[in-house]
Amino acid sequence: MTTRHQHRIVILGGGSAGISVAARLIRAGVPDIAVVDPASYHYYQPLWTLVGGGCAPIGESRRPQRSVMPTGVRWIRHSAVAVEPDAREVTLDDGSIVGYEYLVVCTGIQLDWQRIPGLEETLGRNGVSSNYLAELAPLTWKFIRATKSGSAVFAMPSGPIKCAGAPQKIAYLAADYWRAQGRLRDIDVHLVIPSPTMFGIPEFSRVLDDVVARYGINVHFGSEVTRVRSDRKCVVIRDNATGVESELPYDMAHVVPPQSAPDWLKKSALADPEDPAGYVGIDKHTMRHTRYPNVFALGDVGSSPNSKTGAAVRKQAPVVVRNLVATMNAAPVQARYEGYASCPLTTTRGKVLLAEFDYSMKPTPSIPLIDTICERTDMWHLKRRGLPFLYWNLMLRGRA
Numbered sequence: 459m460t461t462r463h464q465h466r467i468v469i470l471g472g473g474s475a476g477i478s479v480a481a482r483l484i485r486a487g488v489p490d491i492a493v494v495d496p497a498s499y500h501y502y503q504p505l506w507t508l509v510g511g512g513c514a515p516i517g518e519s520r521r522p523q524r525s526v527m528p529t530g531v532r533w534i535r536h537s538a539v540a541v542e543p544d545a546r547e548v549t550l551d552d553g554s555i556v557g558y559e560y561l562v563v564c565t566g567i568q569l570d571w572q573r574i575p576g577l578e579e580t581l582g583r584n585g586v587s588s589n590y591l592a593e594l595a596p597l598t599w600k601f602i603r604a605t606k607s608g609s610a611v612f613a614m615p616s617g618p619i620k621c622a623g624a625p626q627k628i629a630y631l632a633a634d635y636w637r638a639q640g641r642l643r644d645i646d647v648h649l650v651i652p653s654p655t656m657f658g659i660p661e662f663s664r665v666l667d668d669v670v671a672r673y674g675i676n677v678h679f680g681s682e683v684t685r686v687r688s689d690r691k692c693v694v695i696r697d698n699a700t701g702v703e704s705e706l707p708y709d710m711a712h713v714v715p716p717q718s719a720p721d722w723l724k725k726s727a728l729a730d731p732e733d734p735a736g737y738v739g740i741d742k743h744t745m746r747h748t749r750y751p752n753v754f755a756l757g758d759v760g761s762s763p764n765s766k767t768g769a770a771v772r773k774q775a776p777v778v779v780r781n782l783v784a785t786m787n788a789a790p791v792q793a794r795y796e797g798y799a800s801c802p803l804t805t806t807r808g809k810v811l812l813a814e815f816d817y818s819m820k821p822t823p824s825i826p827l828i829d830t831i832c833e834r835t836d837m838w839h840l841k842r843r844g845l846p847f848l849y850w851n852l853m854l855r856g857r858a
Contacts, residue, residue: 481856
């Protein structure tokens with residue numbers, strides 16, 4: 459006999475989005491909330507770039523999931539494998555069913571390693587790593603330190619990815635380290651990015667143009683890695699405009715995989731039918747599903763066209779909670795998310811370019827009286843110490 463549970467609100471995912479929403483709902487006095495997530499540990503993932511660059515220990519990014527789960531929430535320690543929004547049911551990996559009145563989807567993003575042949579087999583070996591997994595970030599630092607000469611490749615895939623600045627950040631931290639060690643002149647550094655410019659907003663792109671010029675980084679615009687050939691110590695890169703492929707040798711490589719919604723969500727009625735990546739189809743301002751008014755989504759798994767960052771979640775969570783409570787009370791949804799995202803781009807050991815923007819794709823600085831369209835030491839301290847403190851002590855506790 460199939461085990462069945464019923465809750466008024468079910469939140470799929472216990473990452474930054476799920477915990478923030480759950481905490482805010484508890485503060486609002488909303489009862490009967492369940493969070494579905496199997497993880498034993500909760501990670502502050504933005505720190506992984508600094509781990510890979512030798513600027514932070516991996517242990518600082520991890521805490522027990524139980525320690526961040528809001529009091530009063532039922533924690534269901536399983537994975538969701540299917541959702542039937544017409545029946546208002548979620549199927550779990552043990553075969554049990556969780557029914558809901560209202561659903562919040564924030565499962566995070568899927569790392570599609572297999573879409574770059576040869577990558578998964580060599581991860582963590584032969585100088586190839588990626589800061590997108592906690593266990594690999596320390597190995598990135600190991601490979602950076604071991605590189606004395608030769609060629610280093612840093613690559614970003616096309617399509618939406620979480621923390622889109624991360625593939626660049628680690629390149630700058632590595633180059634800064636090699637420069638300090640007197641090795642940079644002996645290392646040919648390559649950055650492979652699918653975009654035609656360093657950043658989608660000209661004001662920030664101009665600053666990054668100066669950064670890559672300072673380090674002498676060879677930037678392959680409009681290109682991406684399509685294969686890793688570890689036996690030959692090279693990656694295959696494709697020029698997306700011409701389709702021409704070429705080989706690029708490496709002594710170390712940091713490769714970020716393409717990303718998409720979890721496979722089971724892609725197959726569900728919640729997926730945006732016009733999005734091949736399968737993200738949950740939501741109104742980009744209200745965060746409510748376009749076809750199911752009792753369903754909301756936020757974070758990396760939503761179809762809203764913002765940059766997928768923790769800063770976006772910080773702005774989305776209060777909008778979801780206000781509009782969900784309004785929906786429960788049969789009132790109009792009035793809270794709006796305007797696409798705010800933030801990308802603290804580490805350009806050296808000690809300086810950060812804080813890129814803040816919204817749907818307008820214009821700089822939208824949130825800190826008054828200072829110029830953030832430049833590399834700043836105070837923004838480094840914000841990223842290294844301030845943002846982690848705010849994350850653990852305010853954001854995850856449902857505070858502004």
